Amino acid sequence: MTASQTTPHAARYPAGAQAFPHRDLLGIGQMERHEILFLLDEAEQWVALNRQSAKHSDALAGLTIINAFFENSTRTLLSFEIAGKRLGADVVNMHAAQSSVKKGETLIDTAITLNAMRADAIVIRHGSSGATGLIADKVDCPVLNAGDGQHEHPTQALLDALALRHALRERGERADDFTGQTIVICGDILHSRVARSNLLCLQALGATVRLCAPPALMPVGIEAMGAEVFHDFDAALDGADVVMMLRLQTERMSGQFIPSAREYHHLYGLTKARLDKAKDDTLVMHPGPMNRGVEIDSEVADLIDRSIITRQVEMGVAIRMACLDVLTRRARGVEGWGDAA
Amino acid sequence: MKQAAFITITNARLVTPDGLREGSLRMEEGRIAALGDMPGEGETVDAGGKLVAPGLVDLGVFAIDKPAFHFGGITRAALMPDQSPPLDLPSRVSYIAKSGKPDFWVHPLAAATRGLEGKEIAEIALMREAGARGIATGRQWISDSGAMLRLLQYAAMLDMPVIAHAEDAALVGSAVATAGEYATRRGLPSAPAEAEAIAIARDLALAEMAGARLHFRQVTTRAGLDLVRKAKAAGQQVTAGVTPAHFMLSDLATAEFRTFARLSPPLRSEDDRHAVREAISDGTIDVVSSGHDPRGPEDKRLPFSDAEPGMAGAETLLAMVLSLVRDEVIDISRAFELVATNPARLLGVEAGSLSQGYEADIAIVDADKPWVVQSAMMAATAGNTPFDGQPTQGRVTALWKGGVPVEL
Numbered sequence: 001m002t003a004s005q006t007t008p009h010a011a012r013y014p015a016g017a018q019a020f021p022h023r024d025l026l027g028i029g030q031m032e033r034h035e036i037l038f039l040l041d042e043a044e045q046w047v048a049l050n051r052q053s054a055k056h057s058d059a060l061a062g063l064t065i066i067n068a069f070f071e072n073s074t075r076t077l078l079s080f081e082i083a084g085k086r087l088g089a090d091v092v093n094m095h096a097a098q099s100s101v102k103k104g105e106t107l108i109d110t111a112i113t114l115n116a117m118r119a120d121a122i123v124i125r126h127g128s129s130g131a132t133g134l135i136a137d138k139v140d141c142p143v144l145n146a147g148d149g150q151h152e153h154p155t156q157a158l159l160d161a162l163a164l165r166h167a168l169r170e171r172g173e174r175a176d177d178f179t180g181q182t183i184v185i186c187g188d189i190l191h192s193r194v195a196r197s198n199l200l201c202l203q204a205l206g207a208t209v210r211l212c213a214p215p216a217l218m219p220v221g222i223e224a225m226g227a228e229v230f231h232d233f234d235a236a237l238d239g240a241d242v243v244m245m246l247r248l249q250t251e252r253m254s255g256q257f258i259p260s261a262r263e264y265h266h267l268y269g270l271t272k273a274r275l276d277k278a279k280d281d282t283l284v285m286h287p288g289p290m291n292r293g294v295e296i297d298s299e300v301a302d303l304i305d306r307s308i309i310t311r312q313v314e315m316g317v318a319i320r321m322a323c324l325d326v327l328t329r330r331a332r333g334v335e336g337w338g339d340a341a
Numbered sequence: 342m343k344q345a346a347f348i349t350i351t352n353a354r355l356v357t358p359d360g361l362r363e364g365s366l367r368m369e370e371g372r373i374a375a376l377g378d379m380p381g382e383g384e385t386v387d388a389g390g391k392l393v394a395p396g397l398v399d400l401g402v403f404a405i406d407k408p409a410f411h412f413g414g415i416t417r418a419a420l421m422p423d424q425s426p427p428l429d430l431p432s433r434v435s436y437i438a439k440s441g442k443p444d445f446w447v448h449p450l451a452a453a454t455r456g457l458e459g460k461e462i463a464e465i466a467l468m469r470e471a472g473a474r475g476i477a478t479g480r481q482w483i484s485d486s487g488a489m490l491r492l493l494q495y496a497a498m499l500d501m502p503v504i505a506h507a508e509d510a511a512l513v514g515s516a517v518a519t520a521g522e523y524a525t526r527r528g529l530p531s532a533p534a535e536a537e538a539i540a541i542a543r544d545l546a547l548a549e550m551a552g553a554r555l556h557f558r559q560v561t562t563r564a565g566l567d568l569v570r571k572a573k574a575a576g577q578q579v580t581a582g583v584t585p586a587h588f589m590l591s592d593l594a595t596a597e598f599r600t601f602a603r604l605s606p607p608l609r610s611e612d613d614r615h616a617v618r619e620a621i622s623d624g625t626i627d628v629v630s631s632g633h634d635p636r637g638p639e640d641k642r643l644p645f646s647d648a649e650p651g652m653a654g655a656e657t658l659l660a661m662v663l664s665l666v667r668d669e670v671i672d673i674s675r676a677f678e679l680v681a682t683n684p685a686r687l688l689g690v691e692a693g694s695l696s697q698g699y700e701a702d703i704a705i706v707d708a709d710k711p712w713v714v715q716s717a718m719m720a721a722t723a724g725n726t727p728f729d730g731q732p733t734q735g736r737v738t739a740l741w742k743g744g745v746p747v748e749l
Contacts, residue, residue: 029526108642128644129528130598149646151528193528220531221522254514 013038016336020326024136024143027152028200036204037177040162043315043322047166050086050318059325060089063120063332068110069146070096070126075288075313076146076156080123083320089120107131108138115139121328124148129193142327144320150193150252156287157197159319161205163312164242167283179206184236186212186268187246187295190219191253194287195246199227212236214267216257217248233268237278244285245270245296261294270296275306283308344371344744347383350703353393356677357695366393368701371743376695386739388705394677396702396740397659398693400582400684401477401504401558403634405437407445409655409721411747413631414737416445416702419504419688422452423479429455429463431471438472444742448688450477450504453492459483459510462492466499474688477504477558480605480650482540484510486547493551502554502580502687505544507565508606512536517646518607523592530646534609538564545572545579556580556687560626561587561606563616570625580687581620582628584654585661586727588617594727598645601716602727604632605650621679622670628687629679631658635723653721656714657728663708663735673708701744710736 013019013034020035028036049055065084069077077093084091094114105113107126111134114122121142124132129149136143147153161178168175183202189195189211202209203226211222212230223229230236237243248257248264258264275282284300284307292298301307329337351365355376367375367382396416403421410418420437422428428437429452441447451473455461465476476496482505483489496503516532518524524531541557545568548555560566560581569581586604591611594602602608620626634651641648662676671679685693692700714731716724740747 106639106642107644107647108638126644128646131644131647133598134642134644149528149644150530196526196528219525220520220533221525224522225526 012041017330017338023327025154025323025327026133026136026143026145028154028157028197028204029152031154031204033204036158036161036201039158039319039322039326040165042326043162043318046318046321047162047315050314055086056088057086058088060084060087060328060332063089063328064118065089065091065121065123065324066094066114066117066119067091067123067146068094068114070124070131071147073125073146075316076125079313079316080146080320083317083324086317087321087324089324107134111135111138115141120331121324141331144323144327147193150191150196152197153193154197155316155320155323156194157201158323159312159316160198160244160285160287161201162315162319163285163308164283166311166315167308171281177205178202181207181241182210182239183207183242183244184210184212184240185244185246186233186236186270188217188248189213189222189246190217191249192246198244199225210236210240212268214258234274234277237274237282240278240282242283242285243270243275243278244287246287247289247291247295265294268295270300272297272299275300282306285309285312287312344368344701347374348386348741348744349379349381349383350386350388350393350705351381352390353388353705354390355695356392356394356673358682360674366695366703368703368741368744371701371745373695373697373699373701376697391738392673392706392708393695394704394706395681395693395695396704396742397680398684398688398690399633399655399658400628400630400687401450402631402655403651404722405441405445405447406633406635406655406722407441409633409635409653409719410445411740411749412720412737413655413658414704414706414740415631415655415658416740416742417448417685417690417692418445418633419448419450419474419684421479422450422457422477427452427457427479428468428473429457431464431467434468434473435471444745444747446742448472448474448690450475453478453483453503454488457481459485460488462488462495465495465501469499469501473501474690475502475504475556478506480506482506482508482510486543489544490547490551493548493553493555497551497553502556503548504556504558507537507540507544507557507560508532509536509539512539516607517603518595519592519609521592521610523595527595527598527645529595534562534613535564537562537606538568541565541568545577548579549577554578556582556628558582558630559584559587559606559632560620561609561617562613566616566620566625570620570623573625580627580683581625582630583617583621583626584630584632585658586632586652586654588614588621588665589661590614590727595645599727600641600643600645600648601652601725601729603645603648603650604652618665618670621665627679627683629658629662630684631655633721635721636725637723641725651725652727653719653723653725656719656721657726657733659706659737660712660733660735661728664733666708667734701741703741704737705739706735707738708735710734710738712736
């Protein structure tokens with residue numbers, strides 16, 4: 001089934017702006033199941049567009065989108081930039097390294113400055129949990145969280161869900177949601193905002209989520225969020241439909257969390273032999289960047305029929321287009337979404 | 342400023358060391374001259390049947406903020422050495438010791454180590470001469486056990502109390518929250534609550550070896566309180582304190598990344614909050630202080646983990662402690678032991694109690710007066726209170742420092 005054949009299921013969510021009543025996209029934690037499904041369905045049109053040779057829409061023509069990245073990023077920044085440009089918006093990237101943040105300006109002052117430049121949407125990545133919410137309180141336009149500390153990275157979870165849905169549908173499954181799917185997330189859960197957002201998103205869509213990491217990299221009390229906790233990777237993989245590997249976020253570690261990369265690979269590296277012990281069609285995901293030979297072997301990462309890692313990157317652009325489109329509808333006066341302010 | 346004439350407060354419910362009693366209190370030459378039934382001599386103030394209590398002695402504050410202290414009925418405060426620069430030199434101590442007079446007395450706490458770095462012992466004896474009333478490790482633990490032992494031995498020789506911060510530094514690292522579901526949901530760097538008990542266990546052992554008087558400024562966990570309880574039962578010279586945040590709030594209050602609830606030590610679980618209330622009730626906790634640390638937006642309007650810890654607590658200290666009386670955790674007399682008598686005794690000052698000859702630091706308290714804590718309306722230099730919007734009861738309606746009335 002191709003993307004263009006999947007039409008939004010009107011019955012799955014309320015009409016008009018009620019389908020996504022939030023001004024900002026701060027985290028999966030604030031979203032209802034039907035709102036997640038709405039964004040996934042909205043993204044399908046952009047998946048289709050992105051597969052054409054002329055990948056352009058004028059939906060957001062005239063709007064200014066600022067990507068304010070206070071933490072280094074390559075792929076997420078690029079993905080948001082492409083998403084904004086394909087929608088016809090004027091996209092500006094602000095890198096913290098070359099900004100007044102280095103000169104001691106507070107985050108709030110930076111936010112107020114961006115706001116005064118009349119951005120129509122601000123995409124923020126910041127190293128501290130909750131930072132995007134703080135900025136959202138101070139600006140007049142929609143704020144999209146592109147990762148805040150160890151808290152959330154909602155567009156990553158949405159793109160992962162979209163990529164997984166596509167992969168399952170290509171196999172002929174309906175995949176309206178992920179009920180019945182067992183999904184393993186393995187790696188540095190403690191420092192991972194991707195793990196938190198994915199846990200919330202996948203569970204909202206019906207999946208059973210297993211988290212696997214050595215105890216030092218497993219956050220305390222994560223069971224209370226509904227996850228099954230494993231320390232033995234082979235046990236976690238038993239019967240798994242999907243395995244999502246995370247890299248070790250050494251830049252966030254203070255102190256030693258694992259003895260060596262070699263030993264980590266021995267216990268938690270996704271090898272072909274390990275994958276073979278799961279199911280014969282277990283899918284492999286990774287949000288990137290990958291450390292080949294540490295958490296994932298090249299042989300596995302490049303498996304054409306099992307790895308959907310490049311698909312995740314592809315879906316990232318579509319999901320971000322959907323988020324930018326939906327969040328700016330009110331300001332653009334799209335019918336059913338309220339008048340332009 | 343000296344007290345000019347006799348002042349007699351009549352028609353009072355006196356909070357005395359022997360319990361509540363009706364009567365009058367006379368102040369003369371800055372001291373409590375008499376208590377009991379007496380004619381209204383000199384200037385007379387009718388307390389209208391309200392509580393007349395010792396002015397509060399606030400052990401371990403981070404800023405001298407007179408309007409807030411006076412609002413809260415606080416007439417003396419022991420200032421933590423965590424200043425910029427730290428109170429680690431006699432000259433700084435001597436300057437601070439005079440800074441509040443005449444209407445507010447500051448008792449400086451000497452930095453235990455130079456620069457509060459936890460390595461070299463500071464000139465404690467000279468700082469004592471300059472007015473230091475105790476030694477504090479600051480808002481951190483001294484990791485080096487050898488340095489801590491030598492400090493405690495030195496303090497024992499000088500007969501000065503050591504006021505310690507109980508959080509194992511290596512376990513805490515850069516954590517800003519207590520490990521558990523809430524920290525995990527919010528992705529906040531967290532440390533296990535056990536970091537407190539581990540620190541307390543070591544410091545108790547070292548203090549016993551040294552024969553030193555040890556006061557833990559804040560004990561906030563069930564495990565930590567159990568250790569203090571056992572040490573007290575075994576006869577060790579140890580006391581414990583807490584601030585109202587830890588018996589009023591748990592880590593639930595950090596929802597939405599509210600930085601006014603970013604404290605040091607961080608807020609704990611509901612179970613630990615209940616343990617603190619039990620420890621106040623059974624006498625394990627000796628002191629309740631405000632930990633007053635007014636912080637403006639430059640320190641608080643930041644992402645949670647980038648914000649400075651601390652709350653402006655001076656104005657709400659008494660009301661929160663009186664809430665424990667209404668909840669029948671403690672009685673009125675014990676409430677004032679916690680906020681006045683015990684901290685004064687720990688600092689070795691003749692105050693904090695309605696006793697003849699003691700400094701006439703006196704508050705008239707309307708224990709039932711309702712009011713609402715409002716961050717934007719506070720007397721403190723900043724309104725960083727986690728109790729914003731909370732209705733409460735209990736206000737100081739008149740205050741004297743050394744027999745001289747303080748304008749409220």
